[in-house]
Amino acid sequence: MVLAVPIRSAPRTPSIFGLSREALVGLLSERGIPPYRAKQLFSWVYRRHVRSPEAMTSLPSALRAELPSWLDFSLPRVASLLGTSDGDTHKFVLQLSDGASVECVSMRTERRLTLCLSSQVGCALKCSFCATGLMGLRRNLTAGEIVAQVMAMGDHHAWRDDRFNIVFMGMGEPLANLGAVLEAIRILHDPEGMNLGARRVTVSTSGLVPQIAELAAAGLPVGLAVSLHATTDALRNELVPVNRRWPLAELLPAARAYGRATGRRVTLEYTLIGGVNDTPEDADRLARMARELPSKINLIPYNPVPGLPYARPDAEAVDAFARRLYPQAPAVTVRNTMGGEIWAACGQLGGLSPA
Ligand code: SF4
Structure with a gap:
């Protein structure tokens, strides 16, 4: 028997540009990351215009490495x-x-x-x-x-x-x-x-x-x-x-x-x-x-x-x-x-x- 499985597109990685700082804090806390990291991310992205997590040197290297897997920094x-x-x-x-x-x-x-x-x-x-x-x-x-x-x-x-x-x-x-x-x-x-x-x-x-x-x-x-x-x-x-x-x-x-x-x-x-x-x-x-x-x-x-x-x-x-x-x-x-x-x-x- 073949079961009809509804095809669902994979959930999209959220774009950082669509997240308020409060929403970003929520996303970070789900991963046990302290809220002040949201402030640092906002500063990198919106003040220094850096969008490569690798270059965000105030963040721990483990966080820099994992960020792109659950947060999208790309622009259209x-x-x-x-x-x-x-x-x-x-x-x-x-x-x-x-x-x-x-x-x-x-x-x-x-x-x-x-x-x-x-x-x-x-x-x-x-x-x-x-x-x-x-x-x-x-x-x-x-x-x-x-x-x-x-x-x-x-x-x-x-x-x-x-x-x-x-x-x-x-x-x-x-x-x-x-x-x-x-x-x-x-x-x-x-x-x-x-x-x-x-x-x-x-x-x-x-x-x-x-x-x-x-x-x-x-x-x-x-x-x-x-x-x-x-x-x-x-x-x-x-x-x-x-x-x-x-x-x-x-x-x-x-x-x-x-x-x-x-x-x-x-x-x-x-x-x-x-x-x-x-x-x-x-x-x-x-x-x-x-x-x-x-x-x-x-x-x-x-x-x-x-x-x-x-x-x-x-x-x-x-x-x-x-x-x-x-x-x-x-x-x-x-x-x-x-x-x-x-x-x-x-x-x-x-x-x-x-x-
Ligand atoms: S039709 Fe044009 S002018 Fe009218 S609301 Fe839409 S975008 Fe504005």
């Missing part, structure tokens, strides 16, 4: 790396252990390095102007896969920047994968490790109202960016379909409550699409919304995506919209588009690459 393979001609922006495609790939972007300005992270492979929310939305949702990323994006980009920049910002504005809706996003932020925030301040982190959302409250309750005063893109429900239903579930009358109070709970101004992201949402009336409504909450407005001239019926407004139209806003709104910036030539700009992540 960089399957592709594209840089802009000015060298300021790089788009990384990382190949994950199940073969999926995810994109992340580093952007350097005179003032700082910003790392733009993905939270999902693809996205379910189907914003009508976005390349990632065209992919549909393939899966959520784990906390370890999110932290690994920071490590891969930091390696590329040789950890020259003692301080940098991270923004969850890559592929996916971060608040649809809030558990992993929060876990990753906590790992990066750990004072014994990278010690990345919560004020250096911005989480963007297209408007998942209940999760905005959950994020506020998490006790990490990270910045919140709301991808607004329209000032009427009719247009927002079209551009950001999740608006049908949580319309502006629910989203804006949730954003206001977030700002009050964290003491931080909420960023209203507004992608300016030529002939779609760039009228003077749009500017007036946007200014009114911005005045109702502690906020700043970030205007993003649209970055075209092949196959989508939207165009970038010309420079005069962007300027006119911004000028209409300036006297009425508390703070307005126009985002200097970075990475358009390598399909790394906002809304362009989704397997696109230059011809």
Whole structure:
């Protein structure tokens, strides 16, 4: 008789990048290893950027020898790396252990390095102007896969920047994968490790109202960016379909409550699409919304995506919209588009690459 045995894949070795220090202490204690070794490991990995246990000389040699058998220190393979001609922006495609790939972007300005992270492979929310939305949702990323994006980009920049910002504005809706996003932020925030301040982190959302409250309750005063893109429900239903579930009358109070709970101004992201949402009336409504909450407005001239019926407004139209806003709104910036030539700009992540 042949017994049918369910085939189970071998349990994967946990990645150190997905473990908080507390979780690492738990893993170590199962093996009779004292908790302070977790602190040492965090220091090696996140402060000194050493990932070969053999080189972690403050650990006993027996521990160094056994660590790789039950803890994975490897990063996803960089399957592709594209840089802009000015060298300021790089788009990384990382190949994950199940073969999926995810994109992340580093952007350097005179003032700082910003790392733009993905939270999902693809996205379910189907914003009508976005390349990632065209992919549909393939899966959520784990906390370890999110932290690994920071490590891969930091390696590329040789950890020259003692301080940098991270923004969850890559592929996916971060608040649809809030558990992993929060876990990753906590790992990066750990004072014994990278010690990345919560004020250096911005989480963007297209408007998942209940999760905005959950994020506020998490006790990490990270910045919140709301991808607004329209000032009427009719247009927002079209551009950001999740608006049908949580319309502006629910989203804006949730954003206001977030700002009050964290003491931080909420960023209203507004992608300016030529002939779609760039009228003077749009500017007036946007200014009114911005005045109702502690906020700043970030205007993003649209970055075209092949196959989508939207165009970038010309420079005069962007300027006119911004000028209409300036006297009425508390703070307005126009985002200097970075990475358009390598399909790394906002809304362009989704397997696109230059011809
Ligand atoms: S804009 Fe953000 S939320 Fe909308 S489809 Fe793209 S990745 Fe998803």
